[in-house]
Amino acid sequence: ESATSSAATSGGCGFRSNNVKRAAVDSISCLHDVILQLRFLDLSKSLRLRTLVVDHNSWVATKIEAPHIHRLHLRNSQSPCALVDVSSITEANLNIFFQSVEATFNADFLQDMLLKSLNKLQHVEKLTLGGKFLQILSLAELCDVPFPMLKVKALTLETTKIFQYVIPGIERVLQNSHDLKKLTIHTRHCNTTPGEHLDKYLALEGL
Template sequence: MSDDRPEIDGFTAAVENPSHRKIKRGRESIDGEDSISSLPDAILQHIFSQIPTKYAVRTSALSKRWRHVWSETPFLDIDCYRYEPDSVYETLSRYSSPKITSFNLSISTEANQIDRFIDFAVSRDTEKLSLEFRHSHAVPYLFPEIFFTSRSLKQLSVEYSGTIDKIPGHVTVSWTSLKTLSLRGCDLSDEACAKILSGSPLLECLTLFVDKLELLDLSECLMLKRLDVQSWEQTLKIVAPRISFLRLTHSDESRCELLDVSSLTEANVDIYCSRRLGFLYDDFGDPETGLADSLQVLILEALDKLQNVEKLTLCGAFCLQILSLAVLCGVPFPMFKVEALTLETAIYPSIIPGVAKLIQNSPRLKTIKFETVDCKMLEETRLTNYLYWKGLETRQCWEPKDVDGPSLSEPKLMTSVMKFLLKTSRNEWYKDGSYTFSLNKNSELSFVTHFTQDCLFP
């Protein structure tokens, strides 16, 4: 057997006398090779880029033609959770490509080879690196200095349920080619975040699903255009004067203060009902707790900073229910310049006043789209309790006469949407899908549906 043959360990495959092996798959060429084997290496490597590396490695058992194809493939997708990291790294010692285009690594932080894998990725000038750490709560992992000095990285994704709260003081982050950064599930301190941002001058897209971060100041990120932020239990202040797109996700127990998003043209907002509130929180309508009132303030403050966006998406019935309460209680509502509004929600009577007010306060609105989804929402009894304390009769609140808005430049849009909502909310078995109302340049209204289930629309 040849010395460079892959080992038998579940991740790789053995080679049994490959030079005398004939492959009988597909049409055979005159040399005894199948049509796939006759393809150029570049095409085979592209095929390998679509599958986990363990399968690509096993092709080395097919014939001499396949022996080294995988080792020159600039795409690696490795899961060390199911295989021994030592064995996987031993196989990678035969990897010969000087540069890696994309490297996906899934590994437990209990493994002792993480530094070696990161060093391997950095030394091969990896352009796109994805790291998924498992069991990271049990065993914290500190990134090596070399991780912060990769000048070849263009895309970096880290999914890590641990803490990135300290970058050694003598370490300078130097991700000078980085354009896309995603940090998910980790604790990120303000100091570490500032270091990362200052060392990523070309950053265009930033995704942060983090905790402990209190200030996200992106004023010096001159190239940043897209921001996706999710926070949980703390108040996060955001300064992002240059971004044009924002996706904001947080629970009713946290708060995001948008201090400067003056260049924003598109926003996606999901303020969701937390597990603590859920369907069972009996104090929601109690005036002594003030919970319902504070939620109205929370959501309206967020929307107030989004008045100038052209495209707005609101996710979840919970958000629309809270807006409905604000409407019924006479809370001041911001005006919007939005032209395209998307609502991802289940359709119930309790969302209708909120939707009507959004349309009423959006005089430039040309398109409204409903994406019907299953989502957590407040039980009607919680809303009833609150409205009772406010002296309002819930049955009358959801009636059509209470949701008609004032005259609009295009009243037919409001009228059509209200008819649709009132009809649909009375039928539990409406068809899931998307429903789009649009006005063209001639103010003609169109209605387009796209269904995702086979049930009949009533």
């Protein structure tokens, strides 16, 4: 019930896992991981690892321990990853993808998990947040869920447009980023949750 990949490389490295509970990677410099049923990705012994790209497509919440990586690109789907130790990260790119019908059902869980991710990454200096991530943060802000303070200096926001379903989250992130020096907003076509699903959730919350 474990999968291990170990390779010394000066370029990219791929690691793909399916139906495993734990993977440990010992000596690589770049890892691009597509996790399907992985429960724990242990990179604590990967002293050379600096970049981790994870496309997480699973109902299983994967725990990631990667104390030596500097750059994290994390795209969650269905059940977000739980960051255990990512204390050396200086640059992070975060987004989440899920079916629209799941938006209301999983909203509370998603808010909790994404804010926990932000809390683990509050020390990063360069941060990118995707459109659906901003939508979930907006729900959290409207529901008065506490946000962590961020030390980000360069913030990039990627969304289809600046509209009511991302504005509350953007405002809170900016208010909690006292060290921010550069803000970049990319308005581009991206996958977003239809407003009616978010309105339904807010109505159930009495908002």
